[in-house]
Amino acid sequence: MVAVAILAAGRGTRMKSDLPKVLHQLASCSLAERVLKSCVSIQPSRIMVIVGYRGDLVQKSLLGNKNNIDNDNIPTLEFVEQTEQLGTGHAIQQLLPYLKEFSEDLLVLNGDVPLLRPETLKQLIDAHKENQNAATILTANLPNPKGYGRIFCDTNNFVTQIVEDRDCTAAQKQNHRVNAGVYCFKWPDLAKILPELKADNDQQEYYLTDVVPLLNPVMAVNLNDYQEIVGINHRKHLAAAYEILQMRVKDNWMAAGVTLIDPDSITIDDTVLLEQDVIVEPQTHIRGRSTIGSGSRIGPGSLIENSQIGKNTSVLYSVVSDSVVGDNTRIGPYAHLRGDSQVGSDCRIGNFVELKKVQVGDRSNAAHLSYLGDATLGENVNIGAGTITANYNGVKKHKTQIGDRSKTGSNSVLVAPVTLGEDVTVAAGSVVTKDVEDDSLVVARSRQTVRKGWRLKSSGESKQENKS
Numbered sequence: 336m337v338a339v340a341i342l343a344a345g346r347g348t349r350m351k352s353d354l355p356k357v358l359h360q361l362a363s364c365s366l367a368e369r370v371l372k373s374c375v376s377i378q379p380s381r382i383m384v385i386v387g388y389r390g391d392l393v394q395k396s397l398l399g400n401k402n403n404i405d406n407d408n409i410p411t412l413e414f415v416e417q418t419e420q421l422g423t424g425h426a427i428q429q430l431l432p433y434l435k436e437f438s439e440d441l442l443v444l445n446g447d448v449p450l451l452r453p454e455t456l457k458q459l460i461d462a463h464k465e466n467q468n469a470a471t472i473l474t475a476n477l478p479n480p481k482g483y484g485r486i487f488c489d490t491n492n493f494v495t496q497i498v499e500d501r502d503c504t505a506a507q508k509q510n511h512r513v514n515a516g517v518y519c520f521k522w523p524d525l526a527k528i529l530p531e532l533k534a535d536n537d538q539q540e541y542y543l544t545d546v547v548p549l550l551n552p553v554m555a556v557n558l559n560d561y562q563e564i565v566g567i568n569h570r571k572h573l574a575a576a577y578e579i580l581q582m583r584v585k586d587n588w589m590a591a592g593v594t595l596i597d598p599d600s601i602t603i604d605d606t607v608l609l610e611q612d613v614i615v616e617p618q619t620h621i622r623g624r625s626t627i628g629s630g631s632r633i634g635p636g637s638l639i640e641n642s643q644i645g646k647n648t649s650v651l652y653s654v655v656s657d658s659v660v661g662d663n664t665r666i667g668p669y670a671h672l673r674g675d676s677q678v679g680s681d682c683r684i685g686n687f688v689e690l691k692k693v694q695v696g697d698r699s700n701a702a703h704l705s706y707l708g709d710a711t712l713g714e715n716v717n718i719g720a721g722t723i724t725a726n727y728n729g730v731k732k733h734k735t736q737i738g739d740r741s742k743t744g745s746n747s748v749l750v751a752p753v754t755l756g757e758d759v760t761v762a763a764g765s766v767v768t769k770d771v772e773d774d775s776l777v778v779a780r781s782r783q784t785v786r787k788g789w790r791l792k793s794s795g796e797s798k799q800e801n802k803s
């Protein structure tokens with residue numbers, strides 16, 4: 336068993352942000368949450384998160400999003416405060432009073448290294464245990480190692496020293512082998528020497544990396560895929576990490592039988608699930624906890640957020656947020672579904688239609704120019720062009736109910752709260768303010784009047800005549 340410590344106390348000055356660095360989002364998921372996710376599958380005995388700069392915010396965010404992590408065995412998160420951020424070594428020193436009796440291994444993860452694969456952590460821990468190392472460090476050779484600590488080894492390939500980029504001599508900078516910021520320590524060995532750290536470096540911080548010469552043996556596990564260890568120090572790193580993540584996600588879905596047309600113009604979060612034979616068209620973005628059923632075609636030009644789309648459904652130039660759509664349904668062009676809307680199967684919602692908190696039964700249509708809010712529509716309902724549910728009286732939202740097989744004429748306004756029964760027809764242009772029984776026609780508009788022979792008089796004639 337290993338315990339995990341996540342370093343998440345720094346402000347991340349180079350991000351130039353009020354938000355703690357570890358709370359910056361990378362594809363709908365904070366950096367800290369990503370680091371947490373990467374370690375749950377190794378089933379740690381404990382997870383300690385070291386917090387400092389706006390620690391309450393980091394704590395709240397991690398606790399609030401813990402449910403998003405697909406693992407029931409995740410231990411209760413323990414938050415340890417580092418009130419002053421005096422360096423990564425100082426951060427780990429804060430664990431000393433917490434881990435007095437602890438005699439196992441401690442996996443230390445930098446909170447700003449978000450793309451680690453669980454398999455990599457497993458590999459690191461296995462190497463650590465097998466060789467009974469005092470410390471095992473994850474390393475990689477980077478084409479551009481600027482900003483990373485460099486790893487130096489002796490002839491037996493044991494690590495002797497880590498030198499931070501800013502403390503490196505010109506010759507040391509030629510070494511492209513870097514410290515990933517991921518370490519496994521034999522805790523009793525580390526605990527013994529932690530108090531000896533000194534802040535005699537360019538930043539005058541207590542560096543965790545300075546424990547290396549004090550431990551024996553220290554082994555390095557070198558990773559081939561260097562992209563996995565990218566650390567986020569500024570916004571350009573965040574963008575680079577996003578690109579790496581997108582490449583991973585898209586390769587994965589294409590290998591699983593999804594067609595991406597013009598992949599560079601598409602973004603897909605790694606929390607999304609796509610079934611085989613989904614087609615994603617250009618300029619489409621699928622985010623959060625979304626799923627798309629097989630045979631569905633999403634885009635061009637669509638945004639799907641935290642929504643479930645069924646099979647063989649199309650979503651064209653539309654936005655679908657926090658909603659569910661059934662099978663064989665056509666959404667768009669230019670529809671907006673939001674606020675927990677649920678659309679059944681074989682429906683059509685399109686051409687400038689907005690749904691907010693609406694349930695739509697199977698085989699129902701709202702095909703043109705409508706706003707439907709806080710409404711329940713039965714099956715086989717037809718909403719005429721320009722129908723509006725007036726759901727808000729300026730104080731409260733009210734509900735509209737429309738029974739099976741009912742139809743609204745063009746430009747009708749349904750003033751909520753109001754219920755239309757089954758098989759109701761609303762005449763075009765009606766303003767319906769009262770409930771309507773089953774099997775009825777409701778006409779709620781003034782009657783047409785026709786004045787035969789009336790015409791606009793020409794300007795030369797008297798005003799009196801024109802008024803008639």
Ligand code: UD1
Pocket residue numbers: 342343344345346347356357385387417419420421422423424425426445446447448482483484485497499513514515516541542543544565566567568
């Ligand atoms: C660190 C390593 C460097 C490595 C790189 C990998 C040290 C001294 N250097 O450098 O060798 O190549 O990561 O990405 O460790 N933190 C705290 N408390 C503090 C300071 C930092 O919790 O007092 C946290 C930060 O929130 C961050 C992590 O530790 O999540 C790393 O800190 P950062 O300042 O980014 O270290 P680097 O300079 O990147």
Ligand code: CA
Pocket residue numbers: 445447566567568
């Ligand atoms: Ca960093």
